[in-house]
């Protein structure tokens with residue numbers, strides 16, 4: 001499989017991604033993706049996208065957790 005952006009080779013990897021849904025950010029770990037070795041572009045299968053959408057609608061399960069993240073303003077400091 002070739003990258004649609006740069007035609008680089010794409011390799012299957014498990015990745016962590018950030019999604020935003022209804023006022024919350026979600027970190028979703030161990031998502032299977034095709035990742036471009038050249039530019040880093042990630043491609044997800046339709047079933048992976050649907051699973052991520054479902055996960056964001058369900059309550060957390062044992063082993064999942066909330067974390068706090070700092071929110072910074074670029075102009076400060």
Ligand SMILES: [Zn+2]
Nearest residue numbers: 003006036039
């Ligand atoms: Zn690429």
